[in-house]
Structure formats: structure tokens, C-alpha cells
Amino acid sequence: MSATLATPGAEHTEKVGNMKFKRLAQAAAITAVSAVALTACGGDGGSEGEGGDVSLRFTWWGSDARAQITEEIIAEFEAENPNIDIQPEYSDWTGYWDKLATQTAANDAPDIIQMDAQYLREYADRGALLDLSGVDVSQIEDQVVANGRTEEGLFGITTGINTPIILANPDVFAEAGVEMPDDTTWTWDDFSSIAQEISESGDGIYGSGAPAEPLNIQVWLRQQGTNLTTEDGQLGVTEAQAEEYLQHLLDLSQSGAYPQASAIAEDQTAAVDQSLVGTGAAAMGTYWSNQLSAIGGASGADVVPLRYPSQTGDSADAGLWYKASMMLSASAGSDHPEEAQQFIDYFVNNVDAGLIGMTERGLPANTEVRAAVAEELEGTDKASAEFVEEVEPELGEAEPVPPVGFSEMQDILGRYELEVYFERQSPADAAKSMIAELEAVLG
Known part of the structure; x- marks a missing residue:
């Protein structure tokens, strides 16, 4: 079984893997998340489904292949948690942040958000993200967890790592x-x-x-x-x-x-x-x-x-150092913060979910999941995973969370x-x- 390692450059307008973000998207995000701080925390992100079941919206950017893999993970989660319904919302990189900023400004942000490190503070520092203290990070290295932590709390859970x-x-x-x-x-x-x-x-x-x-x-x-x-x-x-x-x-x-x-x-x-x-x-x-x-x-x-x-x-x-290839965050306005964290916990920590996702969002951050996935890798994917493991003893602390x-x-x-x-x-x-x-x- 083989998979393609997540490649930011394949989806973003960037030089190979380093993202070149649009000034418009940044300005929109700043305006939007500032607006959140002036509105009530309660939002319409999650709702009650039929029979009182919880419905959560999950947004991400990525290719059709990522969408298919993600929906397989969602299906497995829903099978284990029949009272929770996950509604997928996804697009390519272009326009993703403009749309999220608009939704956040309207107090209608998705419950679960695929997050990039360079935007984390733009949302977290303005109170738009949920502190994810309910997610188990015991099987993730401290320096990896630090990628999503500010002085105010843990606002992003790393899905995959690179160096x-x-x-x-x-x-x-x-x-x-x-x-x-x-x-x-x-x-x-x-x-x-x-x-x-x-x-x-x-x-x-x-x-x-x-x-x-x-x-x-x-x-x-x-x-x-x-x-x-x-x-x-x-x-x-x-x-x-x-x-x-x-x-x-x-x-x-x-x-x-x-x-x-x-x-x-x-x-x-x-x-x-x-x-x-x-x-x-x-x-x-x-x-x-x-x-x-x-x-x-x-x-x-x-x-x-x-x-x-x-x-x-x-x-x-x-x-x-270990850098987060991407993270998962949750909206502070979610009506169902516990269930949102439950899904993030499953997505990052469940071995079966990891074997579906493989390295689509980077080499898994959870060390147990990483070991299971590494056994299935071949070719250049395997070489990359082995390199990441080989240099681990030489790594330093994570970079500070990028500022606005x-x-x-x-x-x-x-x-x-x-x-x-x-x-x-x-x-x-x-x-x-x-x-x-x-x-x-x-x-």
C-alpha cells in the first residue's frame, strides 16, 4: 500500500512548498476574526440533526483525492458515532481563506477547520478558535504539539509533520x-x-x-x-x-x-x-x-x-525541527465543542483513520499512528518517513507560532x-x- 505525501505546493500558489499567501485573504481574515470578537460566542456552526443527533460542519482545502480519503474517514467515524453527522465542505486552496473569513465574520464558521500555521494566530488571537484541551495529545511529541499552541491555549492539533x-x-x-x-x-x-x-x-x-x-x-x-x-x-x-x-x-x-x-x-x-x-x-x-x-x-x-x-x-x-504540515482547529462559535473535539481526536489519534489517510496530510503526528502507517509505505514515501525518524534526535524546538x-x-x-x-x-x-x-x- 502506498500513498503520496502531502505536498502544499501542489495545491497552493507558492514556490514548490512555501506558500505565497494573498494580501486580500489576510486582510479579509483579520477583518472577519476581529468581527467575531464583537459578536456573541454562540454560533450556527453546529446544529441538531433528526432525532436530536449532532451535525457538525468540517471544512478543508485539497485535491479530489484528499476529499475522497477524508470522506472515508468521516464515514468510519460516523459508523462508530451514529449520533454525530459530519457535513463536508471543501475546496481548492484558491479562495479557501476568503470564504472562511466571510463565514467567520457572519458567525457561521464551520465547526471543524483545516488550519495552516500561518493563519492560526489570525484566528486564535481574536477569539475565533476553540481551545482544544479535550483532545488527547499524549502520543504526540511536545515540540509537535507546540506548533498549535499559543500563550492562550492549544488552538491547532497537528495532523502531520515534516522537517x-x-x-x-x-x-x-x-x-x-x-x-x-x-x-x-x-x-x-x-x-x-x-x-x-x-x-x-x-x-x-x-x-x-x-x-x-x-x-x-x-x-x-x-x-x-x-x-x-x-x-x-x-x-x-x-x-x-x-x-x-x-x-x-x-x-x-x-x-x-x-x-x-x-x-x-x-x-x-x-x-x-x-x-x-x-x-x-x-x-x-x-x-x-x-x-x-x-x-x-x-x-x-x-x-x-x-x-x-x-x-x-x-x-x-x-x-x-518538526513543522506541522497542517492542523485541525475548531470554531469557538460551535454549538457542539465536545463533539468537534471528539472528531478531531479520532482523526488524529485513531490508527484505522490513520491507515485511511496515510500521508495525505503529512506523516502522522501521533507516534502510534505514524508507526502503523510507516509499515505500509513504499518508495519515496518510505524514504521520506525514514528520514524524518532518523533526524528526530537532532531536532530542536518548534518555531514560534507565526504572528499575524x-x-x-x-x-x-x-x-x-x-x-x-x-x-x-x-x-x-x-x-x-x-x-x-x-x-x-x-x-
Whole structure:
């Protein structure tokens, strides 16, 4: 039995796996959830069905395949809980957040909500989400649970996990005559040398694709003992650190380790099958572990997951962590908060539900479910799962829950990086402007 690992980039308008959120959706969400704080908590999300049975609405984004899998899980839950009826509501990524914001503003939010980390605070901080203290998280690692916890409570239960990786195409390495690196000991200098050697091996071949943001800078900063954003929602990177990071990217581009600026500009927004790594034109790229199958399928190669290079050459210093591929939340306005949490608990913790969902929403967060699912995986799905388990002892604490405005960071980082790549601004000048803009969106 095999399944495809959840791939955010396949459904979102993003660079491979890093989501590029629309300003309109964010503004609508902020307005909507602010309105919730001014309305009564009681909502129309859940209702009494025939004979007094409870009816709950469950909304999610995703493909037709995800819809089919989700409805199978719903059917199994309803069979075990005949007094609860789950009404599915789903769409693709486009328009999902606008619709949810509108429903929330009208005090008509679905009872159960598939949630993305970058929107969690925009709803939780304004009282639109239920504290999920009734969901059992005893079989989920603390650092995974932390993905959905703010200082006010637990508002998102992680359905699946992933971790930052470098994906390497062994076919490109072989054609270039370059050996695969030892990812337990390599440094950024090693990465640069290897990528440069591959780029010099032939026309149209690059050592690495464009760095994915904000993932890449998050890893870079974690290796220096800090985070892109802080627990209290402030910017965690200084102007000096931003300048150092931009200089690092410029050095990689000028050495030939990265492509020329024009190719990076195209790669930043390319779909998976059109990206440099996806087309087999680049040997390495920065990704999330749950994207291994998608990149392997696009490139036609048995791509290999590697740890990020570190500053020290010790893989324990690579700065990796478990990130929620997505979460489940519940509306604070639900008329049936206990039943909503009961369904979330089943969805995340039930082994049979996990074997239906497999890795559609990421490698299961519940360790018992994860073990059962891992036994059924094959090919690149199995390789991804094994990598996630292998690096677990080296992982650090989860990133702070993204603050309101975080969803605009990818666009800002990408724009100023291009200014540096094209040498329209120096790293120092770009860092100064970039930090000011990042502080403004978080403020």
C-alpha cells in the first residue's frame, strides 16, 4: 500500500512548498476574526440533526483525492458515532481563506477547520478558535504539539509533520562526476564547493535551485541561535543578521553555486514540475520532507533527502525541527465543542483513520499512528518517513507560532533577495529596507 505525501505546493500558489499567501485573504481574515470578537460566542456552526443527533460542519482545502480519503474517514467515524453527522465542505486552496473569513465574520464558521500555521494566530488571537484541551495529545511529541499552541491555549492539533531538508538528485551528481555529500558532517562551505563544481560540469546544469523562503532563512537563523520571529510576535532577525544572510546568498550566486539572477527569479515562483530541481536541471534544492515524492515524480529520479549543511559540520547543529504540515482547529462559535473535539481526536489519534489517510496530510503526528502507517509505505514515501525518524534526535524546538502578517514574508524576502542577486542593491542596503518592511507587516 502506498500513498503520496502531502505536498502544499501542489495545491497552493507558492514556490514548490512555501506558500505565497494573498494580501486580500489576510486582510479579509483579520477583518472577519476581529468581527467575531464583537459578536456573541454562540454560533450556527453546529446544529441538531433528526432525532436530536449532532451535525457538525468540517471544512478543508485539497485535491479530489484528499476529499475522497477524508470522506472515508468521516464515514468510519460516523459508523462508530451514529449520533454525530459530519457535513463536508471543501475546496481548492484558491479562495479557501476568503470564504472562511466571510463565514467567520457572519458567525457561521464551520465547526471543524483545516488550519495552516500561518493563519492560526489570525484566528486564535481574536477569539475565533476553540481551545482544544479535550483532545488527547499524549502520543504526540511536545515540540509537535507546540506548533498549535499559543500563550492562550492549544488552538491547532497537528495532523502531520515534516522537517526541512535538502533534496538531492543523484543522477545529476553522477553526470557531473561529483560524489554525494556526507550530510552528517558537511558545512555551508562544502555545500558551496559541491554546488559550484556541479554548475561548472555542463551548460544548463546548476548545483542548486533558488532557496525556498522563509524556510531557508529560518534554518540559517536557527543555526545562529535565533528565530525569524519571536514568541511574542516580533521580528527575530536583526539588520546585521539580514545583511550577513543576503551576503551569503550573493556569494553563492557569484560563485556559480546558485544560478544566475534571471534563473533564480524564474525558479522562485515555478511550479514543482517546472522548477530547476523538478526538471532535473539542478542537483539540489531546499524543501520540506513531505515534498520528496512530488519532486521525485517530477524529475523522474530517485531523489535523496539530506540534512541541511551546518556552520560547524555537526548535524546536531543543522537547526532542523518538526513543522506541522497542517492542523485541525475548531470554531469557538460551535454549538457542539465536545463533539468537534471528539472528531478531531479520532482523526488524529485513531490508527484505522490513520491507515485511511496515510500521508495525505503529512506523516502522522501521533507516534502510534505514524508507526502503523510507516509499515505500509513504499518508495519515496518510505524514504521520506525514514528520514524524518532518523533526524528526530537532532531536532530542536518548534518555531514560534507565526504572528499575524507572517504570510507576507515570503514575498518580501524574495523581492529583496532578487535586488541583491541582480546587484541593484547591496546586501547592506537591501537588509535595511527589508527589515523595515518586515517589521511593518508584523506590526
